[in-house]
Amino acid sequence: MAGQKVKLKDQLGRVVRLGSDATGATVGKDLRWPDGTVVKPSDIRNPSTDTGSTGGLAPTVWKLIREIPANIQKLAKLAGTGFTTRGGDGEWYQRSIAQGEGIAVTNGDGVAGDPTVALAELDNAGGGALQKTARDGYGRLAGTSAATTDDLPEGSTNLYFTTGRAAAAAPVQSVNAHTGDVVLGPSDVGAQPASSNLTAWAAIAPASKADDLSVVHKAGAETISGRKTVTEPGVASQFIVKGDIGFNVNFILDKGVSNGFNTLLGRSVGVNRWAMLFGGNEPETGSNAGSDFVIQRYDDAGNVIARAFTLVRATGTMAPGLDNSQQLGTASFRWSELFAANGTINTSDAREKTSVRPFTPAELAAAVELGREIGAYQWLAMIEAKGSAARQHIGMTVQRAIEIMQSHGLDPFAYGFICYDQWPELLEVVGEDGEIVQEARPAGDRYSFRMDELLAFIIAGERAARQAGEQAMAAKIEDLLQRLAAAGL
Numbered sequence: 001m002a003g004q005k006v007k008l009k010d011q012l013g014r015v016v017r018l019g020s021d022a023t024g025a026t027v028g029k030d031l032r033w034p035d036g037t038v039v040k041p042s043d044i045r046n047p048s049t050d051t052g053s054t055g056g057l058a059p060t061v062w063k064l065i066r067e068i069p070a071n072i073q074k075l076a077k078l079a080g081t082g083f084t085t086r087g088g089d090g091e092w093y094q095r096s097i098a099q100g101e102g103i104a105v106t107n108g109d110g111v112a113g114d115p116t117v118a119l120a121e122l123d124n125a126g127g128g129a130l131q132k133t134a135r136d137g138y139g140r141l142a143g144t145s146a147a148t149t150d151d152l153p154e155g156s157t158n159l160y161f162t163t164g165r166a167a168a169a170a171p172v173q174s175v176n177a178h179t180g181d182v183v184l185g186p187s188d189v190g191a192q193p194a195s196s197n198l199t200a201w202a203a204i205a206p207a208s209k210a211d212d213l214s215v216v217h218k219a220g221a222e223t224i225s226g227r228k229t230v231t232e233p234g235v236a237s238q239f240i241v242k243g244d245i246g247f248n249v250n251f252i253l254d255k256g257v258s259n260g261f262n263t264l265l266g267r268s269v270g271v272n273r274w275a276m277l278f279g280g281n282e283p284e285t286g287s288n289a290g291s292d293f294v295i296q297r298y299d300d301a302g303n304v305i306a307r308a309f310t311l312v313r314a315t316g317t318m319a320p321g322l323d324n325s326q327q328l329g330t331a332s333f334r335w336s337e338l339f340a341a342n343g344t345i346n347t348s349d350a351r352e353k354t355s356v357r358p359f360t361p362a363e364l365a366a367a368v369e370l371g372r373e374i375g376a377y378q379w380l381a382m383i384e385a386k387g388s389a390a391r392q393h394i395g396m397t398v399q400r401a402i403e404i405m406q407s408h409g410l411d412p413f414a415y416g417f418i419c420y421d422q423w424p425e426l427l428e429v430v431g432e433d434g435e436i437v438q439e440a441r442p443a444g445d446r447y448s449f450r451m452d453e454l455l456a457f458i459i460a461g462e463r464a465a466r467q468a469g470e471q472a473m474a475a476k477i478e479d480l481l482q483r484l485a486a487a488g489l
Contacts, residue, residue: 331421367461
């Protein structure tokens with residue numbers, strides 16, 4: 001390609017070849033503008049200013065080559081609006097003035113005009129005829145709030161009210177013709193007869209105390225009506241009924257209808273928590289039916305959740321408040337023993353279960369291995385309490401059962417005979433009289449079995465193993481008989 005050499009304006013004396021056919025410049029490869037078009041000689045030379053042998057190319061203004069300073073190139077690449085600044089890494093960045101808390105900024109990027117910085121306006125948060133004001137660190141009003149005379153110190157003229165000042169300002173002129181420092185006697189308040197001591201209420205004739213029937217007396221048998229509230233401010237309230245030696249004490253609740261309630265309520269700050277019903281609202285229909293004994297529980301708002309349990313009057317049977325939803329004991333608060341004439345009855349209704357499936361080979365193998373783990377053990381707490389007299393118990397540990405199930409590729413917690421429970425820490429609660437209402441208990445956990453299901457699982461495995469052994473033995477006997485017959489024996 002014919003062309004001309006043009007010396008670059010740098011200290012290395014390098015040149016660039018320009019094509020005369022306006023196809024571009026070659027420096028290893030064609031030189032192009034940022035938009036991808038080829039750079040032509042006419043785009044970059046100033047021919048009228050050079051009279052040297054280079055034919056007007058020496059004073060060429062090169063764009064995007066070396067004589068354009070690197071900083072200018074970087075500035076040209078910046079996009080957007082704002083001020084420019086050079087960082088410590090030599091790069092150029094765009095910045096703008098941003099407003100902060102309490103500061104208002106206009107034209108932060110300088111595009112629409114010069115930036116202006118001013119203090120922002122604050123809302124007046126508050127009100128009231130007598131106000132307190134608050135100011136920020138710049139002395140600006142930050143807000144107001146309602147004030148009272150307690151916010152103002154007492155002055156020399158405007159004095160605060162006190163009982164002593166009021167009494168001094170308006171002394172009693174006279175009481176029943178007494179003036180000055182008044183001392184009242186029985187006759188001044190209508191006591192009968194006038195004496196140094198007021199007459200006891202019991203000594204006053206009934207005709208002179210017409211409201212006697214509205215008074216609850218300390219002694220004697222009487223009937224009272226209406227709702228009564230007994231309070232004892234400052235101390236734990238008590239309601240004690242104490243009988244004489246040799247006599248019973250009766251606290252009787254007598255409901256007026258057969259399907260009503262005799263209720264004792266336990267509340268927390270006026271909101272129901274528990275109720276003891278001596279006779280629920282089941283109507284009495286004969287044969288001792290109705291008026292059952294009920295313990296009822298309430299939610300945080302004082303609304304009934306459900307009955308905790310019911311004692312049926314006719315049979316003495318104890319029943320839970322809801323079907324299949326309550327436990328007897330917990331993992332951390334267990335009953336020690338249960339004495340019963342018969343075992344527990346567990347629901348096994350086909351209408352409430354899936355179809356019973358056979359065990360997998362892995363389950364049968366795990367069941368056989370679990371059966372081999374059964375042995376004797378003692379409770380550590382009983383050894384500590386009874387020593388060598390601690391009794392022997394039969395079974396295994398849940399942890400070992402978990403290991404066996406997992407060794408056969410089974411999830412132990414997918415089976416109902418493996419149980420695990422956790423409980424949180426409980427703090428000690430002391431009653432008003434210093435008694436311990438709730439003992440402290442650390443957080444903990446415990447593993448347990450549903451032993452009936454575990455034993456059924458083991459029995460199925462043992463049965464399968466026995467059947468497999470019997471089948472293997474029968475096959476061996478059959479093989480032996482065939483060999484004997486083949487030998488003519």
